[in-house]
Amino acid sequence: MKLSDPITKLQDIGKIKQSYFNQAEIYTIKDLVEYIPRSWQKIPTLKPIIELRPGQVAFCGTVEELESRYSHGGKKILTATVLDSSGSIKVVWFNMEYLEKYFKPDRIYYFLGQLQYDKGYISVTNPHYSDNPGKLDLGKLRPVYKATSKLKSSMISNAVSQLDFDRLDFDSAITDHITKSSNTTNISLTQAFELFHRPKTLEQLSLAKTRLAWEEVIWLLLAAQLTKEDNQQLNQICYNCSSQDLANFISNLSFKLTADQSRTIKEVISDFQAKYLMNRLCQGDVGTGKTIIGIIASYAMIQSGYQVAMIAPTTVLAKQHYLNAKQHLPNSIKIALLSSETNAKDKQVIYQDLASQKLDFVIGTHAIFNPKLKFSKLGLVILDEQQRFGVEQRLTLKKISKTTPHYLSLTATPIPRSLSLTVFADLDNSILKQKPLSGQMIETEIYDYTMRRKVLKQIKSRLSNNQQAYIVSSRRVNPSQNSLSAKQLFEEIEFNKLLGDKTLGYLDGSQPEASKQETLARFQAGEIDVLVATSVIEVGIDNPNATTIMIESANDFGLSSLHQLRGRVGRGSLASKCFLINTSDQIVAKQRLESLSKTQDGFKLAELDLKLRGPGQILGYEQTGKINLKIVKAFDTKLIYQIKDAIKPFINSPGWKAKIPAEELRKFYQSVEYLD
Incomplete structure (x- = not known):
């Protein structure tokens, strides 16, 4: 049996049952293996009848006094007394008349069900039964799967029970090597899946969870690293704004920068002078002054002889940025506002001035991505409130600019640390927490x-x-x-x-x-x-x-x-x-x-929001669904840090990408999809 085989390769799954599995997005054996249990039920061990207490119980004995009758509603009721050396208990089944011929006298049968008190008597209703205790998984952990209206957990369990994990090639050479070299676990990915579906002990279940958690996060981090390296481009922007010029501009502002703002400016200027183009995300809590970071960065780039584009999601926000820029930048810097509200005549002037570099700074909405617009010498693009530049945006900017610019993303929505380590690991991060004004609580x-x-x-x-x-x-x-x-x-x-x-x-x-x-x-x-x-x-x-x-x-x-x-x-x-x-x-x-x-700490609230609603709701775009963390909690920062450290030797090794087999590379690129 292969991982790519359809689910119909298993017994008792015909076209009708296949449709049930398909509704749960289980099409292949691989899908079935990856359909992990949502919980595990500890099946009790056998106890003498006299020791049974309300709740789930397991017991055995001979079946005596088998009787049947009909209820007032017409249901067939079958009652029996199960007897062992310590005592007896009443057992009841509804509409299961065939059991009258199943039970044989003087033979031991095993039962699993819920014991309850009924009018002073104890009884067990509709228990599972067998003459073979192995079929009831007594004393074991039984997986409970997420069911649908047609696909029951027991149907999934039956399908999984037919799998021969020894013949399923699920191992990942890369992740197995990383987990073993970090002394995390010595079990392979295939073994982890088997133990996850069929744990005999809580220790085995914990071992499987750890291995599968590492599998998820390793690929997520490798995907982010690949995206970062693929997006890295040599810096051909010649930055030459003098440190004294920049210091004078900052000192002439009507307020003093916070330590966080000063540090972030240093990080941005360092990026301007680095080997590769900047791709930085600046996170600022409410009132921490992230906008001035964009303005100072724009001043430095314009003084170096380049143009700047700032893109906001709405015209309202674009106009706010335009007014701020006009307030803080010297009159010698030519600034324009471009949006869907800009009339055709003014647009034409803006287009011409950008193409001839008479215009230094354009602020607007996504109207800036109009293919008719051409920059003469674009050095910096600032994207506000969208966290990252998508592939299509990058391609468009390549078409409308002769130069490849630096990228700076600004967001006033604090991103939880765990997401910064994974979803945004391809970006360099700057964080603003201090507020310029003491303000009022x-x-x-x-x-x-x-x-x-x-x-x-x-x-x-x-x-x-x-x-x-x-x-x-x-x-x-x-x-x-x-x-x-x-x-x-x-x-x-x-x-x-x-x-x-x-x-x-x-x-x-x-x-x-x-x-x-x-x-x-x-x-x-x-x-x-x-x-x-x-x-x-x-x-x-x-x-x-x-x-x-x-x-x-x-x-x-x-x-x-x-x-x-x-x-x-x-x-x-x-x-x-x-x-x-x-x-x-x-x-x-x-x-x-x-x-x-x-x-009033936005970062604390972001962490809590992540726990309550998950990453998709936090980030506000559908692509976060491709993160698809089934084992790891998105807020498990400690584990993510641990795995991040463990993969460093691998991604720092020469030609690390070439070491990934073709089959695993496909899996790798599936993980990368969400980043674009």
């Missing part, structure tokens, strides 16, 4: 949805000092039970004058860009007191006068998103407050919100 309170109007009264009181507020809902329309959409909140507050005569504004992602820009401009200018919006305001909105935020249906958001929304306030010197409206009656939902109220 944001007081966070949780209220049930029935207290919504009480919260609005508090907001009304806080607005009396000419301060401003945000009211955010997770939905634009069609709210869930007990919750209100952003539109409903706006209409209810306005109709019932719940905030008195305060001016309300409304914002959601479906509005035209011009309308959104006008609303935001009025809010920034203080013409709007309260901005009711969807999560479109999560990033890029900076109004120091906004000191209050109410988040409707806060339980619908992830912790990282809530942290970002909360970060829209507390950006000035005034005391700020965040109200979380909980519309869920589940205890775990409130506990999750309470964790937010206890800390």
Whole structure:
């Protein structure tokens, strides 16, 4: 039997059962082997009947007093008394009349089932039975598989029981070598799979789990290393901004850089001067000043005679970056804003100025990836709030630029350490935790949805000092039970004058860009007191006068998103407050919100979010599903560090990629897919 053989090679799996297995994405023997149990059940050992207690039990004896009758509902009920030397117990089966002929007198039978008290009597209903104790796995660990509506765990167990692991070529020469050389385990990958499906002891199960965990993480880390090396390109950008020039620019800023910002700038400048082009991810918690990193890096690159492109996910955020750049960079640097809102005439001028290098710095949305646009001398590309540059983006930039630029990604969403070590291991990481301004701690309170109007009264009181507020809902329309959409909140507050005569504004992602820009401009200018919006305001909105935020249906958001929304306030010197409206009656939902109220450390919240929701939800794009960690917990940082150290000798050896056999290399590239 081969790993590539279809599941129908096994007994009792015809076309109908094959469809059941296929629904669980089990098509081949390999798929079956990799369909790991979700838990293991400890089967009890035999005990004398007199020692049995409620719960799962195993016992044996002769079958006496076999009787059958029909219930009022027409079910056939078969009762028997099982007798051993210590006592007897009642056993009951429903609709299993064939058992009347199965049991023979004076013969020992073995039983496994749930013992329960029934009107003062103990009995076992519908137990498993056999005249061979080996068939009941007594005293063993029985795997429990994730079932579907048609595919039962017992069907999977039966299929696995037919596998001859000694004949399955599942070994990985590379990972076997790494695990054995690190003294982790001496068992092969094939042996690990067998022990995982058929453990005799908890020690064997632990050994198998360890080996399979290493298998997963080794390939993930090797995939990241391969991607990093494949993306490495020789640095042909001639950096010549003097250290004195850069120091003068930084000293003329209206604020002093934090130690984290200074360290990150040094890392970026070092990358500019390195052998290979920069591919760096800068993570900054809310309010840590990551944007200025991009501006300083842009200044240094422009002073070296190159152009810079900064790409944001929304026009709102792009305009915010444009205004920041205009504020901090000298007038001698020519800057332009490019988005879908830019008219055709202005676009044409921008295109011409970029091609002739009359324009130094363009900031915009993905409109920058327009193939009609050509850079004369692009030296740096900054991508905001998207973590990495995909393959298509890189290819497009190659077509629109004569030079291959450095890449700097900025994100205000802290990435858990374990994901930085795996998913983002192909990037160099810089982390900002210190905040430039002492700022105000944001007081966070949780209220049930029935207290919504009480919260609005508090907001009304806080607005009396000419301060401003945000009211955010997770939905634009069609709210869930007990919750209100952003539109409903706006209409209810306005109709019932719940905030008195305060001016309300409304914002959601479906509005035209011009309308959104006008609303935001009025809010920034203080013409709007309260901005009711969807999560479109999560990033890029900076109004120091906004000191209050109410988040409707806060339980619908992830912790990282809530942290970002909360970060829209507390950006000035005034005391700020965040109200979380909980519309869920589940205890775990409130506990999750309470964790937010206890800390303002985005990195701690990111770690907790990872444990609660997994990497796909944290990173916000489908490709994280290809990480497919079945054994390792995505937050098991200690193990990932251990494995990262173990693979260093291999990836540091000359020609390490050539050492991977062709079959394993295919597996390798499957692991690489998610990184693009």
